[in-house]
Amino acid sequence: MTRALLSLLLAIGLRPALRPRLVVVITVDQLRPDYLERYRAQLQGGFAVLLKGGAVFTNAYQDHAVTETAPGHATILSGRVPAHTGIISNVQGVQDSTVPLLGFSGVGASPARFRGTALFDWLKTAEPAARALSVSGKDRGAILPLGHAKQQVYWYRAGVFTTSHYYADSLPPWVQAFNAQRVPFRAAGTQWTLLLPERAYPEPDSVPYENQGRDVTFPHRLPSDSARAAVAFVATPTMDSLTLAFALEGTRALRLGSRGATDLLLVSLSTTDYVGHAFGPDSREIHDQVVRLDRYLGRFLEQLAVRYGRDNVLVVLTADHGVTPFPERSRALGHSSAVRVIPDGVIRSANAVLDQRVAGGTGDWLVMETGMVLLTGRAVLAAHGVNVDSVIAALAAGLAALPGVARVDRPADLAGQDTSDPVVRRWRHQVPPDAGVELVVTLQPYSVWGSPSVAIAMHGQPTDLDAHVPLIFFGPGIRHAVHASRVRSIDIAPTLARLLDLTPGEPLDGRVLTELWP
Ligand SMILES: [Zn+2]
Numbered sequence: 225m226t227r228a229l230l231s232l233l234l235a236i237g238l239r240p241a242l243r244p245r246l247v248v249v250i251t252v253d254q255l256r257p258d259y260l261e262r263y264r265a266q267l268q269g270g271f272a273v274l275l276k277g278g279a280v281f282t283n284a285y286q287d288h289a290v291t292e293t294a295p296g297h298a299t300i301l302s303g304r305v306p307a308h309t310g311i312i313s314n315v316q317g318v319q320d321s322t323v324p325l326l327g328f329s330g331v332g333a334s335p336a337r338f339r340g341t342a343l344f345d346w347l348k349t350a351e352p353a354a355r356a357l358s359v360s361g362k363d364r365g366a367i368l369p370l371g372h373a374k375q376q377v378y379w380y381r382a383g384v385f386t387t388s389h390y391y392a393d394s395l396p397p398w399v400q401a402f403n404a405q406r407v408p409f410r411a412a413g414t415q416w417t418l419l420l421p422e423r424a425y426p427e428p429d430s431v432p433y434e435n436q437g438r439d440v441t442f443p444h445r446l447p448s449d450s451a452r453a454a455v456a457f458v459a460t461p462t463m464d465s466l467t468l469a470f471a472l473e474g475t476r477a478l479r480l481g482s483r484g485a486t487d488l489l490l491v492s493l494s495t496t497d498y499v500g501h502a503f504g505p506d507s508r509e510i511h512d513q514v515v516r517l518d519r520y521l522g523r524f525l526e527q528l529a530v531r532y533g534r535d536n537v538l539v540v541l542t543a544d545h546g547v548t549p550f551p552e553r554s555r556a557l558g559h560s561s562a563v564r565v566i567p568d569g570v571i572r573s574a575n576a577v578l579d580q581r582v583a584g585g586t587g588d589w590l591v592m593e594t595g596m597v598l599l600t601g602r603a604v605l606a607a608h609g610v611n612v613d614s615v616i617a618a619l620a621a622g623l624a625a626l627p628g629v630a631r632v633d634r635p636a637d638l639a640g641q642d643t644s645d646p647v648v649r650r651w652r653h654q655v656p657p658d659a660g661v662e663l664v665v666t667l668q669p670y671s672v673w674g675s676p677s678v679a680i681a682m683h684g685q686p687t688d689l690d691a692h693v694p695l696i697f698f699g700p701g702i703r704h705a706v707h708a709s710r711v712r713s714i715d716i717a718p719t720l721a722r723l724l725d726l727t728p729g730e731p732l733d734g735r736v737l738t739e740l741w742p
Contacts, residue, residue, distance in 0.1 A: 244700055245481035245536040247720065248489045248528065251300060252517065253293060253365060253497035254683065255543035256505055257282065257694040259514045266424060270521020271514075274541050278698035279740050280706045286545055287712040289647070289654040289664065290594045291683050291690035294318065296544030296713065297368040297492065301343040303717030303732035305653035310339040311368060312659055313593045318364045323390040328381060333363040334390035335372050341729035342371030343717050344488050350726050353485035357474045359385070361458050361467055361494025365544070369490045376478060378470070380463070380494075383408040383454030385470055398477035407466055412453035415443035416460050418508075419516050427508040433552045434509075435502045436679060442508065459498035461516040467493055468524040481532050486724065492544075493517065504550045504681040538699035538723065540716060546690050547683045554670040564674030565628040565667055567592050574619045582608045590619065590662075594673060594684040596655065597623075597663035616662050623663070628671035633664050650686035653733070697740060707739045 260271055267275070274280075286296050288306045294317030298309040306312045320334040347354045356375035360366035366379040376396075378385040384403040386395065395403075418425065434440045446453040446460065457463055471491045474480070480487040496513055503509035528537050548554070554562035571592050579585035582605060589605065591598045597619065605612050620632045631647070635655045643649040647666050655661045667673070669689070672682035683690040693713060701723070714734030721728050722736045 243486055243724070244538040245532050246475070246487055246489055246528065247538045247540075247724070248491070249301065249369065249540045249716075250521070250542075251297060251365065251369065251490075251492040252541070252543050252694075253362070253492060253494045254500045254545060254547050255496050255514075255694055256546040256689075257284070257543075257692055259505075259510070260694060263511060263514055263518075266420065266515050267518045268522070269518040270523075270525050271518040273522060273525055274539065274696045274698050277704050278539075278541075278696040279702050279704065281695040281711050281737070281739075282706060282708055283710045284542070284693050284695035285688070285691045285710070285712050286693055287650060287653055287691065287714065289650040289666070289686035290596065291545040291685060292594060293362065293497070293544050294364040294368060295654075296693075297365055298338060299713045300542060300544070301369045301490075301717050301720075302338075302340065302371060303343075303714050303721075303728060303734040304340065305714060305733045307653055307656050308339065308733060310337050310656055310659075312654060312656065312661075313596065314364065315593050318367045320388070320390065323388040325381060325388050326386045326392070326395055327384065328386065332388040332390070333367060333379075334388055335367050335370070336390075338368060338371055340371070342369065342373070343720055343726070344370055344373045344375065345729055346721055346726040347486065347488060347724065348373070349729070350724075351485045353483060354487055355478060355480060355483075355485070356488040356490065357471065357478055357480060358490035358492075359467055359471045359474065360492035361463055362492065363388075365492030365494060366490070369492070376474060378474075380458055380467070383451070383457070396477070398473060402470055402473055408454040408457035408463075409450040411446055411457055411460075411462065412450040413446060413448040414453075415445045416462075416512075417443045418512055419519070420512075425508045425511055427506060427511055429508045431504075431507065433550055433679065434504060434507060440503075442512075444509075459495065459502065461495055461499075461513050461520075464493045464495045464517050465520045467491065468520055472524065472527055475528075475531075481536065500547045501680045501682070504553060505547050506549055506553055535700040538702075538720075539697075540720065541694060541696040541698070542713060542716060543693040545683045546688075546692050547681055548670060548672050548685065548687070548689045550679075550681050551670065551672060559670040561628070561668060562670035562672075563628040564679065565626055565671055566674045566676055567623060567626060567665070568676060570619065570622040570626065571597070574615065574622070578605060578610065578615065581605070581610045592665075595665045595667070596659075596661045597665065598660045599662045600660065602660075620663055623665050628667050630666045630668040633666075635661055635664060638664075646688075646691075647686050650691070654686075697737075702740060703742075705739075705742070707737075709739055711737055711739075
C-alpha cells in the first residue's frame with residue numbers, strides 16, 4: 225500500500241486490516257500489575273520491551289466476582305463474562321471424566337462447560353487455513369482461551385506436556401521428542417537461587433507464614449527423586465522457561481505464521497501463580513520469579529522477531545487474576561480485621577439439617593465454591609416438604625455472621641441493583657441464571673477464603689487486589705502509549721477482532737479499545 229493511499233484511508237476513518245503472521249496472547253497466571261511497577265528498574269527483558277513499546281493499559285480488570293484461573297482465562301479471548309461463558313469457577317472448569325489425558329489415568333479435561341465461541345473461531349471463519357497452538361502449565365490455562373476449537377492444545381502433567389482425548393488420540397512426534405528430553409526429571413536436586421545480587425531484593429526472606437512454614441528461605445531445592453522433582457518443577461521459575469521453549473518448538477513444528485494465514489499462539493505461564501500462592505505477593509520469591517520471567521519473555525520475543533520480523537507479530541500480555549496478601553501480612557500493614565474465612569462448619573451444619581428432613585441424604589445438598597453457594601436437589605427437598613427458601617435464609621444469616629464476611633446476597637436480589645458498585649456488577653457478571661447459585665458471599669477487603677488444612681495467599685474475591693491485571697498490546701500498528709482509562713479483560717477479544725478485521729460470532733460483553741487509535 226502506498227503512503228498516499230494509507231493517508232487517504234486514515235483520513236476517511238478506515239484502517240487497512242492488520243494481518244500479522246502470528247498473534248501471540250500471553251497470560252501470566254496471577255500477575256499483579258503493580259509487580260511491573262515495583263520491579264521496573266530491574267526489568268530489562270520481555271516486560272521491559274512491552275512496557276516501553278506497547279499500548280499499556282494501567283487500569284485493566286477481570287470484571288467478575290470469582291477471580292480464579294478458569295473464569296479468568298475464559299474471558300480473555302471470548303469477550304464475555306462468566307455469566308455468559310458458563311465457566312464460573314475452577315471446580316466447574318475443564319475437568320471431564322469422558323476424555324482422559326494421554327498417558328495418564330483418571331479425570332481428563334475439555335472445554336465442555338464453555339459456552340459460545342472465541343476469537344479463534346472467528347479467525348477460522350475468515351481464514352479457514354488458520355491454526356492455533358495453546359500451551360500452559362495448567363489444563364485450564366491452555367484450554368479455555370481457545371473455546372471449543374480442536375486445535376493443538378497442551379499442558380504440563382508430572383514432567384511432560386500432554387493433552388486429552390478431546391483433542392487427539394496420540395501425541396505428535398514433536399511433542400514426544402520435546403518430552404523425551406526429560407528436562408523436569410533431570411532438574412532433580414537442582415536449586416532455585418536468586419538471579420540478582422541479594423541487595424537487589426529489599427524483601428525479608430525468612431517469613432514464617434510463607435510456604436506453610438517449610439523451606440521459606442533461598443535457595444529452594446527440588447527433590448532428589450526425579451519423579452518427585454518433575455511434579456514440583458511446575459512451581460519453579462524454570463517451568464515458565466520450559467513452557468516458552470515448548471511454545472517456540474510448537475510454532476516451528478506446526479509452521480505457524482509461515483503458511484500464508486494468520487495463526488494464533490496462546491501461552492499461559494503458570495509459575496507466578498504457584499509462587500504467589502505459596503510465598504505471597506510481597507515475598508522475595510515472587511520478586512525473583514517476576515525478574516526471571518522478564519528475562520525468559522525477552523528471549524521468547526526475540527526469537528519470534530528473528531523468525532517472523534517485528535512487524536509480523538502482534539502480542540497481547542495480560543493475566544487471569546491478581547492475588548491478595550497473606551492475612552498475616554495484611555494485618556501487619558494495618559488491615560487489622562484481615563482473616564482467613566473458613567465456611568466449612570456453617571455449610572456442614574446446613575447440610576445436616578437437610579439430611580434430617582430427607583432420608584438417604586449424603587450431606588452434599590449445599591456446596592460452597594469460592595463465595596458461591598450452590599444447591600442441588602431443590603425439587604427433591606421441596607417434595608419432602610422442606611421450605612428451601614427459609615433454609616437458604618438461615619444459611620445466609622450464618623454466613624453473614626462469620627468474621628471477615630462483608631455481605632451475603634441472593635443473585636436475584638442483585639439483578640436490579642446499581643452496577644456502579646463493583647461488587648454488585650462483578651457478581652452480576654459472574655452467575656448464569658441456570659447455575660443453581662443460591663447465595664453469593666463477599667468478603668471484606670484483605671480477607672480471603674481459607675480451608676482447615678492449608679494456609680496460602682489467595683485470590684477469588686470481587687476486589688481490585690484480585691481483579692486488577694496488566695494489559696499490553698504490542699506490535700505492528702500499535703503505538704506506544706499509557707492509557708489510564710478503565711478497561712476489562714473482556715475488551716481484549718473485540719479489540720483483536722477489530723485489529724484483525726474479524727466478525728465476532730455472537731454478541732460480546734466487552735468493547736473495542738478505541739484508545740489504540742487516538
Ligand atoms: Zn490463575
